[in-house]
Amino acid sequence: MRDLSYFRASSVDAARQAAALPGAMLLAGGTTLIDLAKCGVAEPETLVDIAHLKGLDSIEVDERGATIGALARMSHVADHADIKSRFPAVSEALWQAASAQIRNMATIGGNLMQRTRCPYFRDPANFPACNKREPGSGCSAIGGVTRGHAVLGTSEACIAMYPGDLAVALVAFDAIVHLGERQIPVDDFFLLPGTTPDREHAIEPGEMITAIEIPGSAAARRSTYLKIRDRQSYEFAAASAAVGIEFEPDGRTIRDLCVALGGVATKPWRARTVEDALKGKALEPETVRSASLLAVEGAVDHGANHYKIELAPRVVARAILKLGETA
């Protein structure tokens, strides 16, 4: 039996120190790590438990934005009155993620560290080849069952989809990940697979997510998260969009627009080309639909996931138009 040690960190600094050691992993809600350990993907030598640490679960919202502690639970953030009013897309993304049980356990910091649902990644016994697990071993997904795989941001080494919802909204609204002192835009926190799909996050050994900061904006305040999926609950996105919009005083000319996609890319996918194409334009269904097609520029399918290329722009367009209806 593989032994592992369990270390209950007494402070953030102690946690960071312990987590810097080889084979150590931070444990918060455990909904991802324990799951991955059970399927033989995660093999921690030391679990550094941070779930009990004080002061990391606060949710503070004011005019400038929101600061969410890394240990805040998904369900608490989703239900927070100021998050709901100032960042509806964030709340909606959380409500539509996972299951009630998982949302009650999982933390915001842990959520950002969620890993792909690629079935080949999750089954080492049957599929030894996986560049994300074992760099250089190959990719079992390419040529296999790809219905749930990415069409954007893929590489020859990896086509695994980023499965989460929250980070899609965070990327749309330029959130910042606090790694203690160091701060990094959330879009840069998630890495493209390239030739190193094993490296998914711009986080260094000994670093720990302490908070997420989301700048307040008019677009964030008028925002939504639209998630399309095969079943209506407890299911990952076939395609999703986090969209925020700000109109000129005329109520129909788009002053600011934030768009990010989920369920289609190897990381939460900001669609700046769509934003740029629509800023300054009047919100017209045809204009929106045609600009939304830019969201999948450069997309590459692997057969069974081709539908995502059709679906994603429609999801983006619907989300934008829905926000227009409430103008």
Next chain:
Amino acid sequence: MTVHIASTVHVGRHGDASDGAFAEAVGGRLSRVDGPAKITGAAKYAVEQQLEGLAYAVLVESTIASGKVRAIDTKAAEAAPGVLQVLTPDTIISLRTAADWFGTPPPDKPYCPLARDITFSGQHVAAVVAETFEQAVAAAALVKVSYDETPAIVDLSDVKAGDGIPIDAMTKEWGDAQGAFASAPVRICAAYNTPREYQAPIEPHGLIARWEGDKLTVWEPSQWLDGMARTYAEWFGVPFENVRLVSPYIGGGFGSKALALSHGAVAACAARMLGRPVRLVMTRPQTFTGYGGRAATRQTVTIGADAQGKIQSIVHRGINETSMDGMWVEPLGSVISIMYATPNFSSRQNVVRVNSVVPGAMRAPGENPSAFGIESAIDELAYEVGIDPLEIRLRNYAEQDPHAKKAWSTRQLREAFAAGAERFGWARRSPEPRSIRDGNQLIGWGVAAGTYPVRRAYGEAIVRILADGSVEVESSSIDMGQGTYTILAQTAAETVGVRADDVVVKLGDSRFPRAGVTGGSRLAGVMTGAVYKAATSALDQLIGLAISDPRSPFYALQANTLVVANGRIASPRGDGPDVSIAELLKSVGRDHIEATGDTMPANSTPEDRYKNYTTIAMSVPHTEGDYSRHSWCAHFIEVRVDEDFGTVRVSRVVSALDSGRLYNPKLAESQWKGGIIMGIGQALLEEGIVDRRHGRVVNNNLADYLVPTNADIPDIEVISVGIPDPHSSVLGGKGVGELAIVGVAPAIANAVFHATGKRIRDLPITLEKLI
């Protein structure tokens, strides 16, 4: 042993086919008597038994789909902490081959539950037994298996699969189907496919096996205690009586828990070799290959009709997959051969071998995919000739069984169509596809019928009237959630004349009086009959004692009979004494009265009994004698399809069903709704997706194999249109459990066509098929 005390609530007469005035009588809406134990966690499932010295077994499975095991390196596993033994084909004890479920004498060759020859990915090749479950899991990962791999036939689409093996017993033909089709003015022809589907019970398969000398006790969820006990006995060459199967609760079966399977053999071997009880529970991924789900099927349906939509001919060809070394026939001609009147008919079926586990029974095997074919095809015919999909079904209504050429025992299908249509508002349906819209949602209405045969078999039960006046029922039948505990309490209560809360029902132990398989929707009809007979016999004894025993307070009354009600005995006219059952038994010096009842034919031999309860060879054909016996249903379903996203959401279901007399409408309605929910999953979500390079189902877990959540299910309205059917069972009921899934998928596919104008003939109807 499991004990349930019914707590009853009196309710008024219910407006359906049931005839029970009170909840606790047969036909009443008594709530599940096992419910509180399950809700509070008091119910102890098979593998939760706490046994002294329990060891834990974990399976090692093949990672290739075809080939041979070259070598198994067990050194590292054997050296791992806590490991007691590593079983491989070379080290496991040899078993005898057991007879199949028909009781066919097996070949005289050894049986090894661990494979050397690999015919599917996920086959058991080794097992590790350790002091703890965690140690066994860790050591199992250290077992290194090397293979000589050969090319696999991965599924029905594989070019190597071929046309398969004709199954002549499935051929059904009358008239000149090809000729009549060729000359029919309206002709339609289409192919319909259903994928591999899985039972996915929430309780995974597993067991605890314990040997005491040559006696084996197995705690295992089971839909068939006596059949599985026989299999274990034959494997180990011990007398049937030496094997005790215990299965007090079952966390869902759906057809998958009727047989003793190779993982059970592994655990029982380990227990025997170690001399310790052994627990083995499959992981969720292992349940996708540890036994078979519903076979993938393909059907072609051609219908020739006149311009008014009257069917002249049906030609049907079907294939289903089976494994390389097992034979599973999913009878695809079952519904298509009886649903509609046609003068000319031909149905044939082949079975194709692929590298998969042998498929198995899953809720309405055969009827379910068969209905998807014919109930989709007749909908296509309706649009072809331009008449309403409900009208075309009535126009081709089969007044008798078109295949057996016998009268229906009862067929309330016309009534089901009428009741469902009325409640659903079908008359308001706009006939054109894509003609109803709500914003981005295209709305469609679909109808389809379903049916399931009345499978009859035999059962036996003991009814005891105890000294305190309570009644005890024992049977080796089981309750996997369908309500056996409850309806048998109702049957005994009504028959003896006591309150249901004075009845204790004990099930799930093979030492009790025997029962056949709980499958094919037969158990309620069989066991209510057996309990009714046993209870009647016990009541006769009780009244006989009361009348004839000189110590009885009724002795002087010189009555011919007495009345027992609410646990008290009195004369019919109300003159004379009025005493409780307990008082009477005390006065005549008896501590209990006991009677056995069964539904076996008179003069049955002990050999007949054994064969009946341990095989399916003696089940009675549903067309035996003068009648053809079936349950029937009609589903009316509304879907909303997002025109941009292709997502299908079921927004309304009204189903009218004929299961004959309902022993407990509340439980029957729950089973119907469960079947409909499972049908929604089948229509929209469920599919075992095979990696064709590896011959392996990759979505082998409940996150990736999607079954419906509450959010996917609208309010479902079910209407009982059944009438008591004396030809189908002792008390007049027909099958309930499997009926309601049949026809749901085609009703949804038909509704999707009405909504979108797109005909989807491959299940499930996922969004990429509609965008």
